Amino acid sequence: LSEQTSSKESGNEEGSETFNWKMSSTYTSGSIQFDRDERFVELVNELSGGRLNITLHQAGELTKAGQLMDTVSDGTIEIGGDWPGTWAGKNPAFSLLGTSAAGFSAFDYGMWIQSAEGQKMYNEIYGQFGLVYFPYNLIGTESGIRSNEPIDSIEDLEGLNIRFVGTVQSRLMQEFGGNPVNIPSGELYQGMQRGVIDAFEFSGPAGDKAMNLDEVAKYVATPSWHQTASVTGVMINKEAWESLPKDLQKVVKVAAKTTMLETTFDEMYKDATVTNEMVESGDITVTEFSEKDVQKIIEVTKQIQNDVAKENLNFAKVLESQKKFMETYERYREIQGDWGFGSNAETLLD
Amino acid sequence: MENISKIIKVIDSINSWVGKIGAWSIVALTLLIVFEVISRRVFNSPTIWTYEMITMTFSFHFMIVGGYALLQKSLVSVDVLYNRLSLKVQAIMDIITYFILFFPFILGVFFVSIGNAQESWAVMETSSSLFGAPVYLTKTVIPVAFGLLSLQGISEVLKRVLVLMKGETYNG
Amino acid sequence: MAEILAILLFVGLIVGLATGHPVAFVLGGLALIFGVIGWGFETINIFVNGILGIMDNYTLVAIPLFVFMANLLGGSKIAEGLFESLRYLFGRMRGGIAFSIVIVSTILAATTGVVGASVVTMGVLGMPVLMKYGYDKSLSTGVIASGGTLGILIPPSIMLIVMGAQAQVSVGDLFKSSLIPGLLLAFLYCVYVLFICWKNPEKGPALTAEEAAEMPVRKRITGSLVNLVPPLILIMAVLGTIYMGIATPTEASGVGAFVAFLMTIGYGKFSFKMLSNAVYDTAKTTAMVLIIMIGATAFASMFLGLNGDKVIQNFVEAFGLGQWGIFTFMMILVFILGMFIDWVGIVMIVFPIFMPIIRTYDFDMIWVVTCIALLLQTSFLTPPFGHALFYTKGVVGDEIPTVTIYRGVIPFIIIIILVLILAAIFPQLILWLPSVF
Ligand code: NA
Ligand code: NA
Secondary structure, three states: OOOOOOOOEOOOOOOOOEEEEEEEEOOOOOOHHHHHHHHHHHHHHHHOOOOEEEEEEOOOOOOOHHHHHHHHHOOOOOEEEEOHHHHOOOOOHHHHHHEEOOOOOHHHHHHHHHOOOHHHHHHHHHHOOOEEEEEEEEEOOOOOEEEOOOOOOHHHHOOOEEEOOOHHHHHHHHHOOOEEEOOOHHHHHHHHHOOOOOEEOOOOHHHHHHOOHHHOOOEEEEOOHHHOEEEEEEEEEHHHHHHOOHHHHHHHHHHHHHHHHHHHHHHHHHHHHHHHHHHHHOOOEEEEOOHHHHHHHHHHHHHHHHHHHHHOHHHHHHHHHHHHHHHHHHHHHHHHHHHHHOOOOHHHOO | OHHHHHHHHHHHHHHHHHHHHHHOHHHHHHHHHHHHHHHHHHOOOOOOOHHHHHHHHHHHHHHHOHHHHHHOOOOOEOOOOHHHOOHHHHHHHHHHHHHHHHHHHHHHHHHHHHHHHHHHHHOOOEOOOOOOOEHHHHHHHHHHHHHHHHHHHHHHHHHHHHHHHHOOOOOO | OHHHHHHHHHHHHHHHHHOOOEHHHHHHHHHHHHHHHHOOOOHHHHHHHHHHHHHOOHHHHHHHHHHHHHHHHHHOOHHHHHHHHHHHHHOOOOOHHHHHHHHHHHHHHOOOOOHHHHHHHHHHHHHHHHHHOOOOHHHHHHHHHHHHHHHHOOOOOHHHHHHHHHHOOOHHHHHHHOHHHHHHHHHHHHHHHHHHHHHOHHHOOOOOHHHHHHOOHHHHHHHHHHHHHHHHHHHHHHHHHHHOOOOOHHHHHHHHHHHHHHHHHHOOOOOHHHHHHHHHHHHHHHHHHHHHHHHHHHHHHHHHHOOHHHHHHHHHHHOOOOHHHHHHHHHHHHHHHHOOOOHHHHHHHHHHHHHHHHHHOOOOHHHHHHHHHHHHHHHHOOOOOOHHHHHHHHHHHHHOOHHHHHHHHHHHHHHHHHHHHHHHHOOHHHHHHHHHO
């Protein structure tokens, strides 16, 4: 039964048993999201010297995206690559673990996870489902809202049928008179092409491009306040995790961190080049929300977050932790202003 | 033999009734879609619940009639070799395949899906959309449908047993 | 171990199907046996999740709705009127009804990308008429199965969208590139039907001289106009709502069913009995299609879960094939896999293995992907496992044996391969349209 999952073949010396794990993703081959899963698996398999062998399957091979958490929770497979927001139906707190509306930047998420309480929060919420979690990618600001009629202001959202995900985000859209429609990513292309939806958001410029979504919308409304940053990572079945010897656990941790470093920066850089190509080709026109609109969005987001926090204790706890991080970081941010965050790179621009 | 016929009759009428009543959900499905198209396009006010209600109705529709479809011999099979066999050999073959292929799969799914449905009810699981569709209902449909299918499987096997005992096809 | 299990899974499929057990449970049963041996009892969770995935799949909603539409049209005799008047319109030309079924299939293909919906719809609508007028059974089922399969090649097509994302090529270009090959297939199906009926008059009997004499040409034309109006309204309702952006292709199927229902009332054909029969038949057919899908999903997930795709990968790496060698090998593999699993599984196996290799050569990726899409038409038609075969069989029931259907699709499989070879010799058949629009 050498093919059996996580079968332990007795090795020559202690701590040399081999683990064969199955991993499934919520994404399909060809997407940049799946590329992250591939890189992570490659690193684990290499760094473990073949002692932890993960076989990666794309969404739909073993299980559809929506059923991944159940499959890892009950130990059918050991490990799964996901975007935490997918599970907001099980617990709204997942929404905050996956994405931030008018809030965290990718760097904030990174710091919160690495240096503040973030990692603990992931393990606490995922822990309720018998899982441990390792974030392995920080997604920078997304593309924005893509449409075929220009969106210049909040008022332009009124009456639009728009694909929008996330607990806070959907309520925001409703607040502005838009209709958040839940249309799966696979139907986005056709839905937009046929005018079933008027607008949508999916991912960053590179992620949208990989799904060919830039082909069906001429305009993109910025800044991307609906998701200023997002996180993806791997969930691991707790029992499977605990069965690993310490050194292999370390391999997994190191692989997740390395994946985060590589994919986060590669993708952000790619977002830049893809945006250049799109704008230079003349196919895409970028519009901007006014400062006044942005202020209003911030106000409403605060209100909605607090409302959800009142309804759900877990959401409240994660939100509290994110707020605590931001309070700590606020003063330094204030003092340094835009200069501290590379916004004013004039000396490097002609 | 009379008892066997009685069991067959009970099972068949259960699936016949459930199937015929469940089948009407196609009308609800049609109306839901027409409602969605009209409310969105004519009145420009899409609702947040139709999209998920549509998939829920759809999944109820085809799952609940599974046992009925098996009863009505609507679940297609390949008859290339089967047709050349005698009635008795067909019956023996059917009994074997029901035990090797049908029951392990249907009962396996039946028992595992009960557990899944229970877990879903425990957290009152909803979808992650604004509407928050009741996923626990969808997950409950599976054990119900596979329960009906396994019942029908029992009836089908008993029909083959009667063939072996009487030498002729069972007719109601 | 993986190799042995993967091969045994295919052998098991051939043996299992031969036993005459329902296809859906042969697939599910084998998946369970091999899953438990090769993986463990956890494997059943995968099946349950697979079922949930199908239940959640919005695109599949089109299946029961198109089937309902077809049953309403069939039960109220509106469909029969259409084909009958077409028969008069074609007059003494042989094979007229089969010919018009290919045409209607092609139009239907432009509304839906779900094969189950189009095959079953055409079967329910066309089969009774074909049988009534004494068409050859092999030819009839062949036309229904292959015509219905066109839906997944001619846009809109969910298959092309999935392939576009997986191969990192433009879906817009794929929609354009597959249009000419799709229409060429439809055209050659028509040519074949007319040719075979011309050569063998008994395969597609034309109007008899007496019938023709009874009905003057003018009356045939006016009669056709009357009978053609309802289906035209229906096509307008379905196609129109899609192309005007009022509804998704999935929603259009619901609009179609609703309009068909209104027409049964408008034409005075409505009765409760007619409606309830349509409802029950729809349920049975829908269950047939979707329960096969449940079995097929379990089967494919076990093949992939037991690392069947690695077997193929090792095989590819073992041979040092050149540019055309690898392309030919890939196409043969797509064809062979098509005998056992459906397009979703094939795309998931073939694309991750071959696309990185193919991309290192100077192939036009749009051309490569379109060739695969074209060849995947055969996966629905090739025995032992072909969705279109089973759906056709499901619609015709016990009256027509499976062998007759197997025999019927062979010419159409040959035509598909022929068109593929044509597309290889003249790449412009695929690449011209995307280059000009
Ligand atoms: Na199509
Ligand atoms: Na096939």
